[in-house]
Amino acid sequence: MVSFDMDVSVANRKKSPDFYGLVKDTNLERIITFVVMMLLAAFHNLSRTIGVALLFAVSGSTTFVIMGAEMAVYIGFKVLRNDFVTFIPGLEGTLKYMVALVFHTVLKVVADYTGERKLFATKFASLTD
């Protein structure tokens, strides 16, 4: 719902037209897109959750190895592309790397398992202030 609301926001679309504006403008298209987005998130989260549940049924260590490997690949990808430091302004020295590690870990978990957007909405919402 947060994604939908942010996407249809006129102010967001004006300031970031390359990112916002996925949802078309008629009421019918918006309703259908909203339902499809909900279904997409639901199926995605259900698949992920069942996968993790099956792995946990096998063993906890197998679960952590597979999930950890996925996380390591993601963070390694970010580091190799020199894209590890997060957008949060004002962080310097060791702190910016510590925050980046926590940030990317949380971001990946949130994207993979919950579909929760609120944690990141504030930053994008500030574009509209």
Place this chain on the structure above:
Amino acid sequence: MIHLRGDPLMGGFIFSLSCILGQIIPFVALSFYSTNTTVENKANPHEINIALLVLACCWGLSVIAFFGLINRKLIGSFYSTKTGAQSIILGFQFSDDPAVKTFMVFGFHSSFTESIKDEVIAYMHDNWAEWEQMQPAWFTPKFIASVGDEFIPGRALQQLNEAAIEAGDGARRRSSVLSVRVIFGKE
């Protein structure tokens, strides 16, 4: 969830890859589950496989429906390989709105725009006097406090420092620089 595809967050390509991986991992997990002999009260792997296939098909149909419904011109954001810094720099360079341009520079980590620092300094120096005079809504004390000294023209910086001294704060100080040393009071 789709907003996490933003370049300063996950990036479109890796976000989409994660979503696809999310559909593959349950089948990998099922292969571990079905071959493992230590699991007690094991459910029928064949039935789980059918359930996973149905879920994956429903997910695939939802993806097709989603891409069929959205504006085609933004589909590229789902496979964008731009880094956060590249995205922010493009945002700065291609926007005509000072609010957006300054947000792109000072609303994100300074390392994002380090490679165009000279361009940003020139832009800020060229426009600072006009903003001081016009006082646009975004040109707030909070914004000014977030701007590094090097981005403020000499005369304006001197005035800000003098105002800070008069207010008893010493020289102007940036409000948003944080490091481990600052947190633990070493600076």
